[in-house]
Amino acid sequence: MFNIFLPVANMSVNLFLILGIGGLVGFLSGLFGVGGGFLLTPLMMMIGIPPAVAAASDSCQIVAAGSSGALAHKRMGNVDMKMGITILLGGIVGGTIGVQAVKYLRELGNFEFAIKAVYVLMLGLVGGIMFLESLRTLRKSREGESSTEFSSTKFSQLFTRLPFQVHFKRAGIQTSILFPFFIGSSVGFLAALMGVGGGFIMVPTMIYIIGMPTVVAIGTDLFQIVFTTANVTLMQAMVNHTVDIELALILLCGSTIGAQFGARATKRLRGEQIRILLALIVLTIMIKLLVDLLITPGNLIGLSKVGGGH
Amino acid sequence: MKRLIIISLVLASILSMSLSIKAKELGEKEFVTVSTKEQINIDLRYSGDRIYFFGTVPEKGADVVVKLISSATEHTKLTQKGKVGLFWMGTKQYEISNIPFMYKIHSSGKLNSILTTTLAKELGIGYEILKGNMELKLVKGEAPEERDIVFDGFVKMKEKDNLYRIAEQRIKITQERVFQHYFTFPQKAKEGTYKIISYVIKGGKLLAMSNDTVVIQKVGMEGWLTRMARNYGLAYGIMAVIVAVSAGLLVGLIFKGGGH
Numbered sequence: 372m373f374n375i376f377l378p379v380a381n382m383s384v385n386l387f388l389i390l391g392i393g394g395l396v397g398f399l400s401g402l403f404g405v406g407g408g409f410l411l412t413p414l415m416m417m418i419g420i421p422p423a424v425a426a427a428s429d430s431c432q433i434v435a436a437g438s439s440g441a442l443a444h445k446r447m448g449n450v451d452m453k454m455g456i457t458i459l460l461g462g463i464v465g466g467t468i469g470v471q472a473v474k475y476l477r478e479l480g481n482f483e484f485a486i487k488a489v490y491v492l493m494l495g496l497v498g499g500i501m502f503l504e505s506l507r508t509l510r511k512s513r514e515g516e517s518s519t520e521f522s523s524t525k526f527s528q529l530f531t532r533l534p535f536q537v538h539f540k541r542a543g544i545q546t547s548i549l550f551p552f553f554i555g556s557s558v559g560f561l562a563a564l565m566g567v568g569g570g571f572i573m574v575p576t577m578i579y580i581i582g583m584p585t586v587v588a589i590g591t592d593l594f595q596i597v598f599t600t601a602n603v604t605l606m607q608a609m610v611n612h613t614v615d616i617e618l619a620l621i622l623l624c625g626s627t628i629g630a631q632f633g634a635r636a637t638k639r640l641r642g643e644q645i646r647i648l649l650a651l652i653v654l655t656i657m658i659k660l661l662v663d664l665l666i667t668p669g670n671l672i673g674l675s676k677v678g679g680g681h
Numbered sequence: 682m683k684r685l686i687i688i689s690l691v692l693a694s695i696l697s698m699s700l701s702i703k704a705k706e707l708g709e710k711e712f713v714t715v716s717t718k719e720q721i722n723i724d725l726r727y728s729g730d731r732i733y734f735f736g737t738v739p740e741k742g743a744d745v746v747v748k749l750i751s752s753a754t755e756h757t758k759l760t761q762k763g764k765v766g767l768f769w770m771g772t773k774q775y776e777i778s779n780i781p782f783m784y785k786i787h788s789s790g791k792l793n794s795i796l797t798t799t800l801a802k803e804l805g806i807g808y809e810i811l812k813g814n815m816e817l818k819l820v821k822g823e824a825p826e827e828r829d830i831v832f833d834g835f836v837k838m839k840e841k842d843n844l845y846r847i848a849e850q851r852i853k854i855t856q857e858r859v860f861q862h863y864f865t866f867p868q869k870a871k872e873g874t875y876k877i878i879s880y881v882i883k884g885g886k887l888l889a890m891s892n893d894t895v896v897i898q899k900v901g902m903e904g905w906l907t908r909m910a911r912n913y914g915l916a917y918g919i920m921a922v923i924v925a926v927s928a929g930l931l932v933g934l935i936f937k938g939g940g941h
Contacts, residue, residue: 374728376868378899378906383728383868435925439933479821481760484770601922608918612910616921620928627932664768670841672834675758675774 379615380424386621388418393432393625399652400626401633402645408433409497411622412565413490413656422486423477424615426565427607431619433600436626441593449590451541454583457548458573458591461555462562462599469563470606477611478675484664489565491661498653505646512643530581542583542591551581555595563603570596712739712889714879721866723899729843729868732895733861736879741857743883744788744795748806749864751783752874758820759831773822775831780815783844783870787862789852797885804880804887808836808847843867872898 374383392414400407408429415425444450476482533547554576558569570592577588608614640648714736721730738745756778763772786806788795801807805814812832819826839845843865854860864877877893899907909917 374726376723376725376727376903378903379910381869381871381907431921431925434922435929435932438926438929442930442933478758479771479774481771484768488768597926601926604921604925605915605918608910608921609914612914612917614910614918614921616906616917616924619921619925623925623928623932627936631936664770666769668762668769670834670837671762672831672838673760673762673771674838675760675771 375617375621377420377424377615377618379428379613380420380618382419384418384420384618389618389621390625392418393622394629395625396622397626397629397631398633398636399629399649401630402636402640402649407626408570409490409493409565410652410656411626412486413494413660415618416486417659420618421613422483423473423611423613424618426473426486426563427604427611427613428615428618428622430562430600430603430607431614431616432622432626434597434604435619435623437593437597437600441590441597444590444593447590448541449586450594451539451583451587451591452594453537454539454542454551454577455591455594457537457551458555458558459595459598461552461557462559462595463602465556465559465561466563466599466603467559467606468556469560470603470610472560473563473607474610483673486564487660487664489561491657491664493561493565494653494657494660498650498657501646502650502654505643505650508643509647539583542581542587544582546581554581555599559599559603562599563606569599712879712881712891713737714877714891714893716877716893716895719893719895721870721895721897723872723897723903724901725903727868727903729870730866731863732866733863734877734879734893735859735861736891738854738858738860738881739889740881740883743881743888744790745852745854745860745879745881746786746788746792746795746804746806747852747862747877747879748804749783749785749787749875749877750781750805751870752876753782753871754778755780755782759835761822761827761831761834773827774820775826776818776820777831777835778816780811780835782873783875784811784839785845785864786847787851787864788849789854789860791849792847795882795885800882800885800887804878808832842869844869866895866897870897 373386375386375389376383392411396407396411396414399410411432412422412425412429415429416422420428441450473482476485530546530550533549535548536545537548538545554573558573561572562569573592573596574588577583577592578585581588583591604614714734716735717733718730721732734747736745757776759775759777760771761773761775762769765772786792792801792807796804796806802810805811812828815828815832817826817828817831836845844867852860852862866875873896875895875897877895879891879893880887881889898904906917909920
């Protein structure tokens with residue numbers, strides 16, 4: 372009942388299950404202020420959506436979810452166009468290489484392993500750091516200390532000595548163009564492989580390493596995410612034929628509604644409590660994926676090329 | 682008794698409605714089968730389908746074996762997982778072909794008591810026959826080829842999706858003449874033609890056979906999107922981006938700035 376057939380995933384799924392997953396991730400993204408793409412792909416994989424379709428459709432969903440936010444930030448003047456375009460160019464290069472890597476890994480038969488392994492690493496790292504940082508903040512707040520502010524870092528000083536120095540007006544910094552380009556390429560590559568927008572890597576990098584103001588970092592990140600994931604969506608559709616537009620739109624509906632509730636729930640919880648909760652969710656998903664890689668599979672034989680439409 | 686009346690009524694009504702009736706005579710024996718449907722449309726609400734088959738056995742005491750086989754065959758790459766260090770990952774890759782995409786057998790009794798080995802081979806009934814026909818090529822990894830492991834894993838995968846099944850004693854023959862059963866076409870049954878061949882067998886000999894055909898096709902939006910995604914990747918990709926941006930902006934308008 373209430374099943375819906377996804378033409379590219381080539382399978383029938385419960386409409387409310389997908390809406391629920393979208394809603395849950397949207398709720399968390401509203402609550403925690405992150406894009407949530409890094410949670411959406413593994414959750415879809417868990418319900419049986421082929422990994423390649425899950426990642427590609429997630430990219431498509433991020434295009435939709437990010438576009439309204441990007442436009443709003445642009446109007447408020449929170450987008451550093453020069454920085455955004457540099458990261459975007461890097462993202463397009465990285466995303467294009469990433470899509471080819473997906474194709475190669477799928478043909479090799481190890482795409483599922485690769486995507487799960489990368490997720491275990493990323494989720495483990497992000498979840499672990501977040502958990503420890505939140506615990507520390509909780510402890511400090513109990514002891515009555517105020518949290519330390521980040522200022523100019525050793526990294527940002529290092530980049531001022533690299534060639535191709537450019538002044539980024541909106542961000543109010545001068546740095547080498549090579550670094551944002553490299554970060555853009557790495558995140559673009561991950562976007563193709565994992566179906567993530569990369570906000571959870573990009574925003575902290577822009578704030579702590581490049582040294583940008585938080586609001587401009589968020590606005591610029593959203594701006595480049597829309598274009599990077601649009602490029603990935605286009606490439607995935609052309610090369611791997613794995614974008615399920617129906618799936619993306621259902622997820623969008625769920626995530627948008629969920630995000631509204633998430634944003635309201637933020638007012639009732641303290642920042643560090645929210646972050647500990649997110650860290651626990653991230654670590655739980657990481658453990659589930661890790662167990663999948665470690666335990667003897669029920670069937671030693673699997674399709675080399677997973678995904679619909681073939 | 683009540684069940685027999687229902688079956689007879691259904692059978693009579695289907696016959697009178699002139700649904701497709703395919704019969705083939707072998708010698709003196711006439712064997713008729715009918716199905717409730719000849720076409721399955723995959724649309725937005727599709728989640729698999731079930732088709733009933735009815736028939737009359739030409740000779741008392743005979744057994745019935747029905748084979749469902751897809752016209753489409755598999756030509757695909759399979760990965761065999763092995764343990765590398767602590768992790769399970771692909772260690773060998775095979776290319777397999779000449780094996781049906783969907784294969785199901787229903788019978789009125791135990792297959793080994795109905796069929797001789799020769800007849801089973803002649804009619805293509807049983808997994809052993811499929812295994813023998815399957816073409817296997819090791820494309821990555823070290824020899825030897827492990828045909829049994831690959832075939833068993835492949836069948837396990839297919840059975841999980843309900844695309845392969847051998848169900849003995851599934852067909853009930855009432856008063857030694859009328860039989861009925863159904864085949865489930867799972868959600869993963871793809872577009873194409875599926876043949877349903879019913880055999881009447883007695884004393885290890887084939888008495889009669891009859892063919893039915895079911896066609897599965899994607900229709901409406903599902904069909905259009907599938908063909909677009911498969912054949913016009915660039916156009917589909919551009920459309921996906923435009924739809925996503927429009928939907929995002931629309932949602933942003935509704936919720937005044939979007940949720941992200």
